[in-house]
Amino acid sequence: MKKTIISAIAAIAFSSAALADYPTKDIQGIIQWGAGGSTDTVMRAITPHVEKELGKSIILSNRTGGVGVIATRFVESRRADGYTLLLGAENPQMYKVLGLADIDYNDMIPVNIIARGTPIFVAHNDAPFNTMTEFVEYAKANPGKVRTGSTGAGGLTSIVLAMLDSQVKVDLTTIPYDGDGPALTALQGGTIDIMPAVLGAAIEHIRAGRLKAIGLVDVEANDLLPGVAPIVDEIPGFSSYLPWGPFFGVFVKNGTPDSVVETLTNAYSKGAEHPDFVDLINGRGFTMMNISGDEARQFLDSYRSVSSWLVHDAGFSKNSPEEFGIPRPNN
Amino acid sequence: MFEALQYFSISWVSPELMFLTALGTFLGIYVGAIPGLSVTMAVSILISFTFSWDVNSALCLMVGVYMGGVYGGSRTAILLNIPGAPSAIATALDGYPLAQQGKAGEAIGLSTVMSVIGGFVGIIVLAVAAPHVSDFALTFQPRDYLLLGLLGILLVGSLSGGNMAKGLFAGAFGILIGTVGLDPLTAEERFTYGVVELWSGINPIAVMIGLFGITEALSQLHHMDKVAVKQRIDRLIPKWGDVKKYLPLSLRSSAIGVGVGSLPGVGGDIAALMAYDQAKRSTKNPEVEFGKGAKEGLVAPESANNAAVGGAYIPMLTLGIPGDAVTAVFIGALFIHGLNPGPMLMIERPEMFWFTVGNLTLANIFVLIFGLTGIRLFSKIVECPKGILIPVIFLLSIVGAYSINNSIADVWWMLGFGMLGYFFKMYGVPVGPIILGVILSRLIDDNWRRAIMSERGDLSNFFINMISSPLSATLLLAIILILLSQTPIWKKVFKPKNT
Numbered sequence: 001m002k003k004t005i006i007s008a009i010a011a012i013a014f015s016s017a018a019l020a021d022y023p024t025k026d027i028q029g030i031i032q033w034g035a036g037g038s039t040d041t042v043m044r045a046i047t048p049h050v051e052k053e054l055g056k057s058i059i060l061s062n063r064t065g066g067v068g069v070i071a072t073r074f075v076e077s078r079r080a081d082g083y084t085l086l087l088g089a090e091n092p093q094m095y096k097v098l099g100l101a102d103i104d105y106n107d108m109i110p111v112n113i114i115a116r117g118t119p120i121f122v123a124h125n126d127a128p129f130n131t132m133t134e135f136v137e138y139a140k141a142n143p144g145k146v147r148t149g150s151t152g153a154g155g156l157t158s159i160v161l162a163m164l165d166s167q168v169k170v171d172l173t174t175i176p177y178d179g180d181g182p183a184l185t186a187l188q189g190g191t192i193d194i195m196p197a198v199l200g201a202a203i204e205h206i207r208a209g210r211l212k213a214i215g216l217v218d219v220e221a222n223d224l225l226p227g228v229a230p231i232v233d234e235i236p237g238f239s240s241y242l243p244w245g246p247f248f249g250v251f252v253k254n255g256t257p258d259s260v261v262e263t264l265t266n267a268y269s270k271g272a273e274h275p276d277f278v279d280l281i282n283g284r285g286f287t288m289m290n291i292s293g294d295e296a297r298q299f300l301d302s303y304r305s306v307s308s309w310l311v312h313d314a315g316f317s318k319n320s321p322e323e324f325g326i327p328r329p330n331n
Numbered sequence: 332m333f334e335a336l337q338y339f340s341i342s343w344v345s346p347e348l349m350f351l352t353a354l355g356t357f358l359g360i361y362v363g364a365i366p367g368l369s370v371t372m373a374v375s376i377l378i379s380f381t382f383s384w385d386v387n388s389a390l391c392l393m394v395g396v397y398m399g400g401v402y403g404g405s406r407t408a409i410l411l412n413i414p415g416a417p418s419a420i421a422t423a424l425d426g427y428p429l430a431q432q433g434k435a436g437e438a439i440g441l442s443t444v445m446s447v448i449g450g451f452v453g454i455i456v457l458a459v460a461a462p463h464v465s466d467f468a469l470t471f472q473p474r475d476y477l478l479l480g481l482l483g484i485l486l487v488g489s490l491s492g493g494n495m496a497k498g499l500f501a502g503a504f505g506i507l508i509g510t511v512g513l514d515p516l517t518a519e520e521r522f523t524y525g526v527v528e529l530w531s532g533i534n535p536i537a538v539m540i541g542l543f544g545i546t547e548a549l550s551q552l553h554h555m556d557k558v559a560v561k562q563r564i565d566r567l568i569p570k571w572g573d574v575k576k577y578l579p580l581s582l583r584s585s586a587i588g589v590g591v592g593s594l595p596g597v598g599g600d601i602a603a604l605m606a607y608d609q610a611k612r613s614t615k616n617p618e619v620e621f622g623k624g625a626k627e628g629l630v631a632p633e634s635a636n637n638a639a640v641g642g643a644y645i646p647m648l649t650l651g652i653p654g655d656a657v658t659a660v661f662i663g664a665l666f667i668h669g670l671n672p673g674p675m676l677m678i679e680r681p682e683m684f685w686f687t688v689g690n691l692t693l694a695n696i697f698v699l700i701f702g703l704t705g706i707r708l709f710s711k712i713v714e715c716p717k718g719i720l721i722p723v724i725f726l727l728s729i730v731g732a733y734s735i736n737n738s739i740a741d742v743w744w745m746l747g748f749g750m751l752g753y754f755f756k757m758y759g760v761p762v763g764p765i766i767l768g769v770i771l772s773r774l775i776d777d778n779w780r781r782a783i784m785s786e787r788g789d790l791s792n793f794f795i796n797m798i799s800s801p802l803s804a805t806l807l808l809a810i811i812l813i814l815l816s817q818t819p820i821w822k823k824v825f826k827p828k829n830t
Contacts, residue, residue, distance in 0.1 A: 034656075035372075035374075035375045035659060035660045035663070036653060036656070036658075036659025036660040036661075036662055036663045037659070037663075040663055041662075041663040041666050041667060044375070044378050044379055044667060045666070045667045047379060048382045060375075060379060061736075063736065064531060065512070065513070065530055065531020065532070066513045066518075066527070066530035066531055067513070067518055069527065070527070070528075070530055073527055098518075100518070144787060147785055152515075152516070152517070153517070153518055154518075173784065173785065173787055175473075175781050175784050175785050176515075176516040176517065176780075176781070176784075177781075178515055178777075181652070181653070181659075182595065182596060184652075185469065185595050185652050186473075188469050188650075189469040189470055189471065191473060191781075191785065192785075203673075204651050204671055204672070204673025204674060204675060204676075205650075205674060207673070207674075208673060208674030208675045210650070276669070279669060280666060280667065280669070283666075283669070283671060284666065
């Protein structure tokens with residue numbers, strides 16, 4: 001009896017696969033960032049669950065460099081048949097205003113926006129401030145003395161600092177790093193004093209008491225950071241940008257057939273629901289999104305408009321968002 | 332203490348875990364030996380492959396691949412002059428000449444034993460002093476990394492083969508190659524001429540395979556008529572006397588390996604090169620000149636790069652900060668298996684620490700076993716007629732370059748640098764400093780700018796801080812002493828009396 005059920009399910013599975021005719025071969029998954037980073041970890045964790053749904057392997061490879069431009073361009077250069085997936089982070093949404101590329105996620109089809117991160121301000125343990133208010137006061141009293149890390153123009157740190165800059169004027173010394181990993185290491189070593197980082201990257205160091213969280217860049221408190229007030233309590237002006245945060249998503253080239261996108265969307269949304277994966281996302285301090293279609297497009301639009309205008313107003317954009325028809329966020 | 336021992340032996344008492352460690356080490360040696368197939372890549376692939384396994388089994392396989400892979404890089408370096416990975420570059424400098432003299436078997440045997448000694452030193456430091464070493468590693472400021480890079484650049488002197496001007500030219504050329512691509516600090520394009528494919532720079536491994544493998548194959552074409560040297564295969568396992576003789580050097584090199592390996596962002600490649608430099612400076616009367624088959628030149632880098640494995644684990648297990656690219660992937664693997672690598676791991680899951688230490692020890696023993704078997708067969712490779720060997724080197728180089736990123740562009744770079752290296756060699760420009768420049772370029776460039784930015788461009792503050800920080804002052808002093816020791820006045824004053 002058991003056998004017949006299994007074979008029946010298998011038959012149904014096979015016939016539906018034959019109908020959709022996708023996937024008939026292995027799929028290439030191009031990871032935008034290096035092995036061992038957040039994007040890499042999230043993508044490698046979800047892939048086995050998605051493979052189970054698709055019935056084919058997804059061959060992962062890291063194509064790093066140029067803040068993700070290399071991977072994005074590579075996927076764009078492939079055929080729109082759903083056999084090459086872009087597994088990326090938020091960076092492409094800034095390519096146009098930063099003049100890095102003429103494509104972004106709005107020119108692609110979102111298969112799934114898997115999860116989003118919450119930015120926080122973390123500081124070196126010996127830094128003479130414990131809250132955002134104290135930090136701003138100290139930085140104002142000691143211009144240029146407070147050193148902060150940056151992960152490059154358009155990265156999370158630069159955008160959160162631009163948010164801060166739009167509210168209060170403080171003079172910080174900025175030292176660039178290759179990513180939040182090396183920057184957080186420098187923060188522990190005292191090379192820098194404070195920096196905005198994604199909660200997931202800093203949480204273990206905070207739990208161990210090696211770094212202190214002084215501000216939560218969100219509208220509400222977070223269970224992982226008891227006692228840290230949301231930034232809108234201290235600097236209310238932030239509310240016009242929030243909630244905002246980096247994200248991880250899966251994308252295919254424009255022109256990919258609808259049925260293929262549907263198969264992929266279903267597989268990814270089921271894969272993202274797997275309890276092991278949900279645990280990983282929650283444990284690392286990310287917020288599960290698992291959205292696709294119009295909902296995903298709306299999210300991408302909103303991210304792009306908030307970030308592009310922030311960067312433009314802060315004066316480090318190469319092109320005006322207007323050139324690309326990116327509307328100002330409505331406060 | 333008893334608990335620690337119990338965790339330590341998890342992989343020793345389970346036949347399954349032991350087998351997986353052995354399998355991993357065996358695979359690692361061959362992955363490491365094939366240029367272009369990196370340990371980082373192999374471990375990333377294993378994450379997906381071992382996804383549904385128990386975490387201990389998955390880690391056993393991956394730790395084995397790591398330990399075996401770092402050792403394996405020396406194989407092709409010695410036999411074919413193609414380092415399997417950047418950490419085996421220094422090994423090729425004296426290992427390959429040894430093989431050309433018919434001592435391939437002896438070289439492999441010696442490199443195996445020294446790798447294992449280095450591996451053990453790394454593991455012991457990890458087990459005994461991990462929290463202290465990682466706290467110390469964190470105190471390295473950008474200016475200290477800059478000084479470390481400058482210390483590395485002094486190696487140009489060791490690699491120039493007598494002609495300093497040509498060596499300096501080659502080193503500067505390497506640094507230039509290393510700057511191609513998007514500036515990592517500002518994302519501005521440098522030497523890209525608007526070509527997007529150049530944004531991520533020229534892959535150092537492609538440059539390395541070209542400069543070593545292809546250059547050597549092309550220059551071998553001049554000697555097609557020469558019959559390959561008969562390999563001596565009577566002395567494969569190094570004599571106890573030899574091991575004892577090289578032990579102090581091996582321990583010193585291992586110390587460099589652990590130290591450099593434990594620094595986040597600096598790995599076994601720089602450690603091995605620095606150890607080679609140290610060996611050349613401290614060996615007063617080598618039996619054979621360095622670069623012509625000195626055994627000291629083999630002992631130092633091989634001890635250092637395997638010691639760097641233990642070193643790289645130090646910040647990873649104590650703080651969740653990767654010591655190199657491979658341990659970064661390990662952190663990802665632990666996350667995927669539901670653990671939270673970070674400073675709390677040692678407290679919440681102490682068994683993971685001791686399990687890893689035990690597992691590394693086991694893998695290191697397997698390196699010794701697998702490393703010393705099959706040497707006879709391998710040393711025969713060098714006896715192959717050139718008509719077969721040279722095409723094989725070409726093929727291996729092409730496959731290796733392609734497999735770095737599955738990109739045909741890397742193959743063209745590799746071939747281009749191979750040709751360039753050939754002409755450089757013909758005109759007496761050493762190729763070693765080029766690859767040194769490529770490797771150190773980022774370290775020096777990034778950290779010089781970070782250091783000066785953190786002083787807001789104030790040079791006087793930069794120098795004051797350099798002298799007032801004990802760590803920076805020590806590094807600076809080391810550089811000055813090494814430079815001074817090259818000058819004629821110094822040599823006259825401190826001339827050893829007994830020679």
